[in-house]
Amino acid sequence: MQPSHQKTPHPRTTPGRGSAAEIAARVRRGHVRAIDVVDAALAAIAADEHNAFVHVDPGGARRAAAEIDAVVAAGGDPGPLAGVPFGVKDLEDCAGMPTRAGSLLLSGAPPAGADSPLVRRLRRAGAIPVGKTATAEFGFDSATSTRLHGPTRNPWSPSLTPGGSSGGSAAAVAAGLVPLATAGDGGGSIREPAAFCGLVGLKPTHGRVPRRSSHPFSTPGVLAATVADTALALDVAAGESPGDRWSLPYQPGAFAVRLPPPGLRARFSADLGYAPVDPEVAAIAAEGARRLAALAGFHLDERPLTLPDARPPWLVLACAELRRELGLLGPWPDVLDLLCPTTVQGALRGEEVGAAEHGAALAACADLEAAVAALLSETDLLITPATACPPFAAEGPIPTVIDGRDAGVSGAEPFGPIANLTGVPAVSIPAGLTGDGLPVGLQVIAARFHDDLLLGLAALAERASFSPAR
Structure with a gap:
């Protein structure tokens, strides 16, 4: 998190630096090109040693950036997150990228054909997905270390975990690779990585951000470099969705950053x-x-x-749900041979419920x-x-x-x-x-x-x- 007294880097010399709000403002005003912002993010990801990203899509990101730049050149407004590169947690779909859920079971997954509701709305606001961030296998661990991708490391101390299950998103933001990444919270999976990586992490009111998940307690969200970025991203993502019966109508100001009232x-x-x-x-x-x-x-x-x-009670319900999900992915119990130890433990516990x-x-x-x-x-x-x-x-x-x-x-x-x-x-x-x-x-x-x-x-x-x- 940047202390308030630090100066903002010059936008023309460091196009990929700054908060999401700052980057979007520069892109919308034509002070920096979205393609330059994306290239800076891709270069940072390529040089990173924290294993935050497990799949990168340079071609798709650059095409999206070119479209943003064309809109700006024509005098249009690409949206409040114009040109902001972001990571997508590898438990949710992003069109053109595989969703592997951190598991060998899905190592050969084809590219997704459509975006999750959260990714779709961030794109609609002008943000650009650059790749998938590491997740604990099927989101079922307080660390992010899998047989498929190995351990993801905490930028504060690389020998330690950034938490789980949104550990890749937290590491990506804390390391400065991107100012924003999607996350999900079914039992603390936004808040624990935020705590371990020195970030703010909000699990929204259930239904504020629509989801496409069978997990009854999981809520989509984001991890971001600043509170203002968190609020901005959640505001563009909020609102009811036909695909989520629990989703709530959009409420202006639901994610406003305002001084708390007196007398709390x-x-x-x-x-x-x-x-x-x-x-x-x-x-x-x-x-x-x-x-x-x-x-x-x-x-x-x-x-x-x-x-x-x-x-x-959370463990009982989460383990039972994990067992159900795994039963859809292959013959039981043969699938256990491909899973991480924590996932196996949870699945076997779920079998007993x-x-x-x-x-x-x-x-x-x-x-x-x-x-x-x-x-x-x-x-x-x-x-x-x-x-x-x-x-x-x-x-x-x-x-x-x-x-x-x-x-x-x-x-x-x-x-x-x-x-x-x-x-x-x-x-x-x-x-x-x-x-x-x-x-x-x-x-x-x-x-x-x-x-x-x-x-x-x-x-x-x-x-x-x-x-x-x-």
């Missing part, structure tokens, strides 16, 4: 009464919450708080939704650490012991599924650095439809440089 109330908990959390992470998150409260002028209540543990356990998990989700609704009727914000630990090894595995306690079920992101199971928005905001110089994220949860409130809080933290630039 917030509850902070480092563990919600159930999760093992690294003590240094907990301390940095607590201090970040206090700093944010001071900036925004809200009251922070730090009394002990316990909520129902979201992770166990019967009707009674599935029903109990749904009942637990209903209890959690009621508990969160009750809490958010008494307070405006729920604040926790975004993750339970700092970034771990790029190759994995997910830590199973944190602070000397069993974290085999809670994992690295014990608080992520809360927002997915209840449909509320949640954001990870950079809160500071560990003693080893690694980013720590602060998760803030609000009631449904208050995405703008979370973006406003993130903007306050960004201006105050809670976490210095890498």
Whole structure:
């Protein structure tokens, strides 16, 4: 994240640098050509050593850039993201590029024939997809390391993971390869990579951004270099879609970045009464919450708080869904021979889920939704650490012991599924650095439809440089 005091690079000498909003403004005004912006991004990707991109489409990107430049030359407006290069998480379709989901099972996938709703709307706004970013296999890991593509590495420390499952998108943005990349969040997969890579990551209110996914709790979104870019991209992507029955009508200002109103109330908990959390992470998150409260002028209540543990029912439902998806891709259990260990573990767990356990998990989700609704009727914000630990090894595995306690079920992101199971928005905001110089994220949860409130809080933290630039 760029500190506010740094000067913007000269647009004619560094066409690919700057935020998405800055690049688009230069392209629309004719100060720089989209083809030059794209070529700069392609050169950066070619030189990158973080394994952020797993497929690149130079020809398609340059053709799209030429079309943008032609519109500008003719006096037209290509859109609010004109000429902005972006990466597409390899769990969603981008026309002309294969969707491999990080798996050997799909290594021979043909190019997609159509865009996902998110990619289609970003293109319509003038943005240019340059390639696919690495994902955890089928999105089922808190690290991004697969048998198909190997480990993706964190730009803050290449021996460590950028998180999962949107790890390639987070690494691409944090490394400055592109200012914007698509992401998806089914249990924390935008927020954990954002926390591990020092970015802002918003999981929108469920339905704000349309999707094409069978996963009942997954929400599309983006990872971007700035809060303003996040808001801009989500605004052009939002709105109802005939292909998604859960999609919501477009609401102007839903992703506006505005100052939070006075008099907000917030509850902070480092563990919600159930999760093992690294003590240094907990301390940095607590201090970040206090700093944010001071900036925004809200009251922070730090009394002990316990909520129902979201992770166990989420795991039951996620594993059952994974097993169902894999059953469509090949004969069972032969497909297991091609999968990563974490995927195999999840699929075998899903095989065990019967009707009674599935029903109990749904009942637990209903209890959690009621508990969160009750809490958010008494307070405006729920604040926790975004993750339970700092970034771990790029190759994995997910830590199973944190602070000397069993974290085999809670994992690295014990608080992520809360927002997915209840449909509320949640954001990870950079809160500071560990003693080893690694980013720590602060998760803030609000009631449904208050995405703008979370973006406003993130903007306050960004201006105050809670976490210095890498």
